[in-house]
Amino acid sequence: MIKIRTKLLIYFAAILLVIVVLFLVREQSSQKVLQLYNDNVEPSLLLNEITKETNQTFQSLKIYVYEPWPENLSMYEKDKQQLIQLQKEFKEKELGGIPSVNFLNTISSFLEHLDQTMEGIEKNDFQRYSKHLNEAEKTASYIHEGSLDLINKELSDYQTLSQLIDKKIKDRQKLGTTIILAIIILSILFALWFSNGITRTIERLTWAAREISAGRYSGKDVMVSRKDELWFLTKTFNEMKMNILESVNEMEEKAKLAQLLKEMELKSLQNQINPHFLFNTLNTISKLSYIEGAERTSDLISSVSALLRYNIGNLDRQTTIKDEVDIVKEYFFIQKTRFGDRVEFLQNVDSACLSTPIPCLTLQPLIENAFMHGIENMAGGAKIELHIYEDDEHVCIDVKDNGAGMDQATIDRLLNISNAEKESLPKKESGHSTGIGMRNVMNRLRLFHKDSKINISSSLGKGTIVSIQIRNG
Numbered sequence: 001m002i003k004i005r006t007k008l009l010i011y012f013a014a015i016l017l018v019i020v021v022l023f024l025v026r027e028q029s030s031q032k033v034l035q036l037y038n039d040n041v042e043p044s045l046l047l048n049e050i051t052k053e054t055n056q057t058f059q060s061l062k063i064y065v066y067e068p069w070p071e072n073l074s075m076y077e078k079d080k081q082q083l084i085q086l087q088k089e090f091k092e093k094e095l096g097g098i099p100s101v102n103f104l105n106t107i108s109s110f111l112e113h114l115d116q117t118m119e120g121i122e123k124n125d126f127q128r129y130s131k132h133l134n135e136a137e138k139t140a141s142y143i144h145e146g147s148l149d150l151i152n153k154e155l156s157d158y159q160t161l162s163q164l165i166d167k168k169i170k171d172r173q174k175l176g177t178t179i180i181l182a183i184i185i186l187s188i189l190f191a192l193w194f195s196n197g198i199t200r201t202i203e204r205l206t207w208a209a210r211e212i213s214a215g216r217y218s219g220k221d222v223m224v225s226r227k228d229e230l231w232f233l234t235k236t237f238n239e240m241k242m243n244i245l246e247s248v249n250e251m252e253e254k255a256k257l258a259q260l261l262k263e264m265e266l267k268s269l270q271n272q273i274n275p276h277f278l279f280n281t282l283n284t285i286s287k288l289s290y291i292e293g294a295e296r297t298s299d300l301i302s303s304v305s306a307l308l309r310y311n312i313g314n315l316d317r318q319t320t321i322k323d324e325v326d327i328v329k330e331y332f333f334i335q336k337t338r339f340g341d342r343v344e345f346l347q348n349v350d351s352a353c354l355s356t357p358i359p360c361l362t363l364q365p366l367i368e369n370a371f372m373h374g375i376e377n378m379a380g381g382a383k384i385e386l387h388i389y390e391d392d393e394h395v396c397i398d399v400k401d402n403g404a405g406m407d408q409a410t411i412d413r414l415l416n417i418s419n420a421e422k423e424s425l426p427k428k429e430s431g432h433s434t435g436i437g438m439r440n441v442m443n444r445l446r447l448f449h450k451d452s453k454i455n456i457s458s459s460l461g462k463g464t465i466v467s468i469q470i471r472n473g
Helices: 004-066 070-092 098-122 126-213 229-270 275-291 295-311 321-342 363-375 408-415 417-423 438-448
Strands: 318-320 343-349 357-359 382-391 394-401 453-458 464-471
Touching (some): 295 321, 321 363, 321 382, 357 438, 363 382, 363 394, 408 438, 438 453
Antiparallel strands (some): 318 357, 382 394, 394 464
């Protein structure tokens, strides 16, 4: 998938490369023109310098002839050396052609006449140095004429070549202008194509979003051919539309189910007895039994009323160990009335632990399990113990019975968390007042105290100990 940003960067990089190449071509052309100009102008300047230096040397020689002083001789030698240096530079230019060779020979001839004149002066040979001085003057004029001819020739060649270069420069300028116009036109076309691709997709997404906002989810998916960010956005939008459609269908199904549940609740309420009416009735029977002298019956009815009032309610509510211990006492009083001396209930509760929070209906189901599965079938000597104490930073709860016990497979099944969902709702069991299973108690306790620990120690015929460990505070 090529991103939009990558496409733009590639496009701008290509344009920048073309512009740089065009600039380099123009710069190279300018350098060539400048080099050609220098190559043609420098010989002309050098020829002019040679002519000037020739005249200067001849004049220095004449001054020395008329006034043979050392300072005049020094000036002559200096001018002569400069002329020789200029001759050397002209020779290094390698202009070629007969005129250039003749010009160099003329300079050499001029230098020879100068030397002959100096020899005549040194030998005081008036006729000799006069002759060579005149020849040097003529040769100087030849040098002047030769330099003019060469300069004219160079200018003529340069003019012809300059016309050709001007033509090439104009052609390259036209080519550069054409390339720039092509870049501008291609940039406009690319901008139109690129922007249309983006705006067309956005318009389709906008239209689809309006359809969804109007509650119409069954429209066709938005399709994009190019794989870029807009393709990913469109794909995500189509998935979102499908998810919304599924959610709407699910909500409609849930609404139908909720309506059905409300109807069932209404029918269920018609078949229920108002709990407050039941509690008030039990209280009335309890008071009547007390008035008639049946105090034990009154206490039993009060315990049943307290037990029902505590058990009917939200299982997720929070309570304390004190409330749990109190309701266990009511439950055991009822069971004591039923079993008589066949069962004994012992409790050892540390008062410092009574304020510890705990989920509602945690202890009573454990005591019920001890009755139902442990000691119910015992003819006598049955015993259930409740121990609550502090151990370091934990509150420990032990429910112990001397009943039938259980094997290790049953213990593993009860402690297996993966099966907890099977008893996430209360289940009605024969003889139970709560209908809450062991695993339901463990699940709620783990939700309430994430770091709580539950353990079961038991063996067949030797009773069971259910231990709970809760962090204090």
